[in-house]
Amino acid sequence: MSGHSKWANIKHRKAAQDAKRGNLFQKLIKAIIIAAKEGGGDPATNIRLKAALDRAKAASVPSNNIERAIKRGTGEIEGATYxxxxxxxxxxxxxxxxxxxxxxxxxxxxxxxxxxxxxxxxxxxxxxxxxxMFERRGVINIGGDDLNEEELMEAALEAGAEDVENDGGFVVYTDPSVVDEVKEGLESKGFAIDEAESQLVPKxxxxxxxxxxxxxxxxxxxxxxxxxxxxxxxxxxxxxxxxxxxxx
Structure with missing residues (x-):
């Protein structure tokens, strides 16, 4: 899985490039619209929407833009259909x-x-x-220096993760349906989360x-x-x- 860890690093570089191109907000807004369209506008019951909102907030997307995106997804206001x-x-x-x-x-x-x-x-x-050649998995990248691998492994497995790998940085793998739960479990133990999302991982x-x-x-x-x-x-x-x- 070392290749995927390398690809995860490239994805971080991608995020910075997106911001420079000025299209990051647009992509995040689209993700919120489609998530709300498919699962409703309540992030408490729509895991995909909650993940999209977390990414948008981390990128400092204005709250009024987020609210409009949710309403467009649920059909409360008109807009493009994605x-x-x-x-x-x-x-x-x-x-x-x-x-x-x-x-x-x-x-x-x-x-x-x-x-x-x-x-x-x-x-x-x-x-x-x-x-x-791929499988969808929950992928959580852990930040911070001098992390204790045994402590991380114990906390991750306790939270419901499947595996932890260290390849120039710690990556926690989960079933995609529980990535948000595992993220919250790790955060409650004091671990800093750089990124948590469902990804296509190469076999x-x-x-x-x-x-x-x-x-x-x-x-x-x-x-x-x-x-x-x-x-x-x-x-x-x-x-x-x-x-x-x-x-x-």
Missing amino acids: EELAYEGYGPEGVAVIVECLTDNKNRTTPEIRMIFDRNGGSLGATGCVAW TTVKIANPDKARKILKLMDLLEGHDDVQNVSSNFDIPEEIMDQVE
């Missing part, structure tokens, strides 16, 4: 890629995503071509040992993540730290 789409394909070096989108215009989004793949050494595939990874090849893959990831309709990009590449150092 649908969820997942695109599957391959990137440079044959790495598997899944792109999760929220869009109000599928006919616009699909050709744009296809073009990004085609122009950057990848190819969009049929539904199901790479989904079997196996492809090691990329060449800086030039790594740059091509990361360029594709950056362009996909920069698209306004893209919510998440998951891939199964593993770029070792020494190669990342040469890329950056």
Whole structure:
């Protein structure tokens, strides 16, 4: 699972890039709308909405924007209707890629995503071509220095986690349905949570040992993540730290 931990680090870099592009708020608002649409506007009974609200608040999205997004999702006020789409394909070096989108215009989004793949050494595939390489899990990244691994493991398992890994940073894995409960359990024990969400985790990874090849893959990831309709990009590449150092 080291590849996924590396990918988790890349996702943190993505968050900073999103903020620079100015589209982070838009993505968070879309996530709130679709969560409220599917499960209602009460975060106490809608786990997905609660997670979306937590991310929005962490990014300092204004409360009035959040309230409007919830009402748009529940139909109390009118607005664009979003649908969820997942695109599957391959990137440079044959790495598997899944792109999760929220869009109000599928006919616009699909050709744009296809073009990004085609122009950057990848190819969009049929539904199901790479989904079997991933599984959805709850992923909690733990912050802080000098953490005691045994104490974290004990607290995580007590809270309902499945596993804890240390690969340049602690990651707690859970069933996606209990990620919020485990997060709250860890916070109650004093652990700082950097990120907690449901993610597509690769079952196996492809090691990329060449800086030039790594740059091509990361360029594709950056362009996909920069698209306004893209919510998440998951891939199964593993770029070792020494190669990342040469890329950056």
